[in-house]
Amino acid sequence: METNGPGTTVGVNVALSGTLKDQNDISVFGMVEGEVISEKSVTIGQTAQVKGPVKGELVTIAGVVRGAISASEKLELLETGKVFGSISTKNLVIHSGGIFVGKCEMPTGEETVEEPEPDSEIESGDTPTEETLIPDEE
Amino acid sequence: MYYYIMEPPSTRAVRQTYQKLRDLLTNLGIAGEMMAASPARTPEELAMMGLERGYSTIVAVGGDAFVNYIAQTIIGQAVLGIIPIGEAQQSAELIGTNNMKTAAEFLKFRRLSTFNTTTADPDSLIFLDAVVEPPKLAKVSFVIDGKLRGYAYFNKMTVTRNLEIKIESQHLVEPKKILGLFSTGGTVVKSLSQFHGRNVRLTTEPDLALLVDGRPVAKTPLQLRLNPNSLKVITKRGSIL
Structure with a gap:
């Protein structure tokens, strides 16, 4: 059975546009304008500039990314890395010197707990006293 | 029975090697029709003659380029055997x-x-x-599977x-001069890229072989x-590679 290739490497003097998708590892050291998608790891090297979303299991950034990054396992922003865009990952490491400008979402798998509704509405004029805010001591 | 095609012998030593090969194949009981290219x-x-005569296995005896020529002709029609020489x-x-x-013994055991x-x-x-090696840095533009476009400069490009x-x-990279006098020394920039696809369009400037x-x-x-899984070859171990 033929493998799905040895992975993709974008060298330092290469410029790409479009969707770069591989089932194996992707390493980028050049310029990419478009999506970078791997089912395994994505490495954005120090010389790389990516303009577009990056998606992978394990994403390591040492270059510049302008776009949303999604790492299903771990995202590591190295000291030379710059990210301008949103991040979504379970495990985030930002090294000292790394630049991140954007929003970060970290799904934990836990359900969000909403504030319980009060049993009865406090009528206007009924100001809660200090006693009502202190839980009963057993 | 196998049909052997031999690369034209470049030296007397190769001619002698071919004679030894004939004896070897006879001893192994797999001597077939032997033809020498010229x-x-x-x-x-x-x-083509081998295919027309109904041979289902054609053995290329020679170097890499020769083997590639034979493979090109018989693909999809016969099994390829190889005896590497030169x-x-x-x-x-x-x-x-x-x-x-x-290699001759592999032919006898016939693992595909x-x-x-x-x-x-x-x-x-x-x-x-196959390689493209321009005399100096050249530009290649490519389109992979119709969805990824790009270009690069290269000294060597290999297609597998x-x-x-x-x-x-x-x-x-040219050295920078300080005050127009002293240069800081140039740096060598190396780059290695690797892509794969099912349909690729390559254009170089200039056109290259x-x-x-x-x-x-x-x-x-x-x-x-x-062309996935398109050529059957007799090797050491049978597998799909």
């Missing part, structure tokens, strides 16, 4: 030996492996690695049977197409 009878013509490093790696006697190939339109086949494109470059073992098989611009 300027008057090209390997492609001989391979400049046959890739063929030797592929079947698992560079020894003539061992299936390989991908790549077609360079209109009719050139890449079974063994699995339709992997390896682009290598090495160039000197694609070579297998130093012999041209096609010329840019190239439209390359992957």
